[in-house]
Amino acid sequence: MKPIDPIEVFKALSNEARLQILEWLKDPKAHFGPQGGVDLIEIGVCVSQITAKLNMTQSTTSQYLSVLQRAGLVHATRLGKWTYYRRDEEAIQEIASYIQHDL
Amino acid sequence: MKPIDPIEVFKALSNEARLQILEWLKDPKAHFGPQGGVDLIEIGVCVSQITAKLNMTQSTTSQYLSVLQRAGLVHATRLGKWTYYRRDEEAIQEIASYIQHDL
């Protein structure tokens, strides 16, 4: 796992929609319906479901998920046609720790 | 103390120079010379000293300090001609806590 870049992370977090996505992904079962036989917790939520809740286009949603991924805040898994995104809890705690001790 | 706005805070932190200022202010004695009879720890560091270390103009430094202040990350005290800035440690811990528990 590559070291986190605080600036990149803070930029990723500087946007309402991306913050919203992260909050939804914190408890996928509470915010998204089940999708096939896929474990929401282990694998994540697909782009279409996130697009449906966000009030934005598929294009924007996909790009925002990429930003979150480049910042290391989420992880993507492709299964068939779908790409599932889930949070990287470890990275999120690392950021909290960075602010708490190093900032 | 008004509640923190995470987006505003993250925007404030999304900039190398502003992050740098916050890090310097974490340990003012290590980064700034003494200024008159003012307690660096209690009162803070004046804009000129920060400007001198940043490689930017006084105008930019002043604006960046305002951004940090609006985000609640620093506190300003005017004494005579000088304005001294110090970190708001409580706000910084609040942000760490927000990421750790609520994000």
Added chain:
DNA sequence: TTGACATATCGTAAATCATCGATATAATGG
């Protein structure tokens, strides 16, 4: 192979940010 669907990428216009120089405001000393 083709068609249909899910996702990613590209190109763009508008909004916001970074940073500066010029100038305004505030406080001090003479």
Added chain:
DNA sequence: CCATTATATCGATGATTTACGATATGTCAA
């Protein structure tokens, strides 16, 4: 009051971000 010094604000310009529609790519099912 005046000159000087410290800080804040204004106005400008280039860079980055936002968010979109159009299009490309990848995958499955028939």
